[in-house]
Amino acid sequence: MKQILSHIDATLETSLQRLFSLLRIPSISAQPAHAADCRKAAEWARDTLAEMGFAARLSETTGLPGVIATHHEAGPTAPHVLFYGHYDVQPADPLNLWHSDPFDPQLVDGPRGKRIVARGAVDDKGQVVSFLEACRAHLTMTGKLPVRLTVLLEGEEECGSPSLAELLTKERENLKADFVLVADTNMWDFTTPAITTSLRGLAAVEVTIKGPSRDLHSGLFGGIALNPINALTRILGDLHDATGRIQIPGFYDGIAPVPDTLLASWTQLGFNPRAFLGEVGLHTPAGEADQLPLAQLWARPTADINGISGGYQGEGTKTVIPAQATAKLTFRLVPGQNPQQIVKNFETFITSRLPPDAKAEFKHFGAAPGFSMDLNAPFMHAAREALAAEFGKPAALVGCGASIPVVEAFKTHLGLETLLAGFGLDDDCIHSPNEKFELACFHRGTRAHARLLAAFAS
Secondary structure: OHHHHHHHHHOHHHHHHHHHHHHOOOOEOOOHHHHHHHHHHHHHHHHHHHHHOOEEEEEOOOOOOEEEEEEOOOOOOOOEEEEEEEOOEOOOOOHHHOOOOOOOOEEEEEOOEEEEEOOOOOOOHHHHHHHHHHHHHHHHHHOOOOOEEEEEEEOOHHHOOOOHHHHHHHOOHHHOOOEEEEOOOEOOEOOEOEEEEEEOEEEEEEEEEEOOOOOEEHHHHOOOOOOHHHHHHHHHOOOEOOOOOEOOOOOOOOOOOOOHHHHHHHHOOOOOHHHHHHOOOOOOOOOOOOOOHHHHHHOOOOOEEEEEEEOOOOOOOOOEEOOEEEEEEEEEEOOOOOHHHHHHHHHHHHHOOOOOOOEEEEEEEEEEOOEEOOOOOHHHHHHHHHHHHHHOOOOEEEEEOOOOHHHHHHHHHHOOOEEEOOOEOOOOOOOOOOOEEEHHHHHHHHHHHHHHHHHHHO
């Protein structure tokens, strides 16, 4: 391991050159005009893996191709790891806010030393190349990898992964493994690595309340006619009680308490909710009053109104009682909750409160359950040991309030658990202008990946 790490240190400049060559490809999956660029990025990954000694190929889908590469020289009894990443990136707009061309990567000075600035620097090209360079170091110094490894790179993660289920189904036999490693997450801070042990799921729904057959004059009909906006906002006002607890019947059914191990870990992180909220002009946690702030972020479900529309929206005033009103809502869900049941219960919550003459219609936009990792899984112990060896401190066991749909896809289509251990930072500006990846994070991430591969072998 000492020789492998020394090799990574000595070849950092060459590793950067390879990363920069990938960052120069504008593989924007959301924009059809860049379909050829996305394929070029896929081919870059395929050819790079093949040059390293992998059996690498493109796997075509009805959308953009996946990249699949295998290296099984470790032997049939070695643990089998499936590494997942994506080669596509977000659009760079608005271009006028970038300090340099988003597809002309720059190494610039920052408060923590040099940083890599480009679209895709950390999400996810930099993290993918960091892993590939760790593999390269093992292969250069020992001639093989310590584990059987399959690499899967997707080309549509940034536009909702519309072809991922197709790809996983098509390649199910080729993607068999013991677990999945995903490096598309963050550290706790610049010096503290992190393993993301839980994700919140998501259910999205739209409700429309309809009343009169047409918009009405509020003078001629006001006071006697049903106003759908009034009805909708009154009902939605009942979603939370005064303590922040959600009032949908059965909403909390199935939720397990946070393990003591995680609670102890969270209390040691020094999280300051006032400082966290201060960055967006707020100060006071607004979730369930009896929950820790980090639990509100990571381990408790939410019910949020994302938008309300109805009636007159233009300048000035228009004295109208609208014919209908619509609200869009999302529910962030935690392990144990049934997304379909939550949506059904929400519909009952609405319809049971409708006034006479009101009718409710619903649209659904998909639902996925929450995710939690088995803290006693063998790969979990190996990961914690490897990260502690590299950073000189234990990895923080963190949650994530958002959703990473690919994790559920691996569970559903392949029956595999996922280890989430990445090396980005909260201020890396992913999806924003001037996206960056700290050079130190890229470097230490490569070293940590090399240690992880060795630790998994044991």
